[in-house]
Amino acid sequence: MEYKKKILILGGGVAGATLAYCLKKKKYEVFIIEKTDGMGGLSRTYKYAGHPYEFGPHIWFWNDEEVNNIIKDLTDNELFFIERKLFSFVKNDNKKYRYPIHFSSIEEMTEKNQIYRELKKNRNKDWKLKNENMPKLGECTFEEYFKSAIGNTLYKKFMENYTWKMWNIPGNELQTSMMWADILNHKTKKLSGYDPLKFEDFTLGKGIKFQVYPKKGWSSVWNKMTEKANIIHDEIIKIDDSDKNNPVIKTKSGKNYHFKDYYCVINTLDVDQLWGEDILPYTGRMIIPLLIPELERAFPEGAESIHFPGEEFQTRTTEMKTITRHKSDDTLILIEIPINSTIREDAFPENVINYAKKNCLFCKRAYPQQSKDAIKLYKTFIDKGKHIKNLIHCGRHAEFKYWGMAETVSSAYYLVKDKF
Numbered sequence: 001m002e003y004k005k006k007i008l009i010l011g012g013g014v015a016g017a018t019l020a021y022c023l024k025k026k027k028y029e030v031f032i033i034e035k036t037d038g039m040g041g042l043s044r045t046y047k048y049a050g051h052p053y054e055f056g057p058h059i060w061f062w063n064d065e066e067v068n069n070i071i072k073d074l075t076d077n078e079l080f081f082i083e084r085k086l087f088s089f090v091k092n093d094n095k096k097y098r099y100p101i102h103f104s105s106i107e108e109m110t111e112k113n114q115i116y117r118e119l120k121k122n123r124n125k126d127w128k129l130k131n132e133n134m135p136k137l138g139e140c141t142f143e144e145y146f147k148s149a150i151g152n153t154l155y156k157k158f159m160e161n162y163t164w165k166m167w168n169i170p171g172n173e174l175q176t177s178m179m180w181a182d183i184l185n186h187k188t189k190k191l192s193g194y195d196p197l198k199f200e201d202f203t204l205g206k207g208i209k210f211q212v213y214p215k216k217g218w219s220s221v222w223n224k225m226t227e228k229a230n231i232i233h234d235e236i237i238k239i240d241d242s243d244k245n246n247p248v249i250k251t252k253s254g255k256n257y258h259f260k261d262y263y264c265v266i267n268t269l270d271v272d273q274l275w276g277e278d279i280l281p282y283t284g285r286m287i288i289p290l291l292i293p294e295l296e297r298a299f300p301e302g303a304e305s306i307h308f309p310g311e312e313f314q315t316r317t318t319e320m321k322t323i324t325r326h327k328s329d330d331t332l333i334l335i336e337i338p339i340n341s342t343i344r345e346d347a348f349p350e351n352v353i354n355y356a357k358k359n360c361l362f363c364k365r366a367y368p369q370q371s372k373d374a375i376k377l378y379k380t381f382i383d384k385g386k387h388i389k390n391l392i393h394c395g396r397h398a399e400f401k402y403w404g405m406a407e408t409v410s411s412a413y414y415l416v417k418d419k420f
Helices: 014-025 065-074 103-108 112-120 142-158 160-167 219-226 350-358 372-384 405-419
Strands: 006-010 029-034 046-048 051-053 079-081 086-090 095-098 211-214 230-233 236-240 248-251 256-258 264-267 282-292 305-307 316-319 331-340 362-368 391-393
Touching (some): 006 014, 014 065, 014 219, 014 405, 065 219, 086 142, 160 331
Parallel strands (some): 006 029, 086 305, 264 391
Antiparallel strands (some): 046 051, 079 211, 086 095, 236 248, 282 331, 282 362, 305 316, 316 331
């Protein structure tokens, strides 16, 4: 095959794998530098006692048929379609409620009269939000938007502690831009009038019919995406631009990769670490696999996950069989616990933490903490590399976004479609 030009991708996670796949289709010669022995980052599939799992419940739900067709093609359409059901368990009520918050659940709450009074402040007689009363998404904090949308009582019950422990940042600092405003530059318009209170029987992804999990797990997708790429197993240390005319990428092996040797270098890694620093704020995760022998199912009503919005250690627990359809007399539950990125790893037994890292159960940098100061700091690193004309950033970490698989794949797909 005669290639157009050489492209170097930094990182073989979801973004890196998708970029490789899309660029190869356009006849570019692709090289990926990836420090681990597998593709897909936190979306790789592992097994515990025979049960497949990823770093959390990796269900694909997306409303772009053009991007969804990639998943269909790479899996030969061998997909499980997921009927999603989620709950929140509120310790102080000793009750489970639908997740997200459902209007019908208010009748079960002892504070229902107070909740109704608070909801009326920014809603009409049909309980629909008065958008003109609402703060603008992308220009306000979580606390400002949610208190306006659902009132103080529901916010405290379901959001206040959960938001803080989920991202290690309180709701009065967390920006709504992290999730909703300008999610992607393509196919997704800016969201206005978002109502976190649900009036119909549904969970996440209303109206999205394509909510799937590959029958062979997600690793099968990432491996197919990268099977024709040149994989370099090495760890990137930093960009060295001391010679402005010849910037290089330094690696742990000692090999240097010169920008001038490639038509384009696409970074999918954390931009601060790409410059040899470790100062952008992130929230980490530890996933604890809990196998319950001789219990075929543990969660009520076929639930996928149960969220814990109080002061508990865990943010959510997921029963993986609901997603993977694994057949077994046992069941595997994943317990997700947020950790601060500054946690001392020697607080855990060495063999335990090594096992967790090797099996995708521990990550110090899972989600960006998107305060105004953090976003401003992120932009300084982007500006730092602007003089390198063939450097592009793509993906959740490189773009400092709170994205899932679908958003990340979509971002990479449209980057290649539009710019190459």
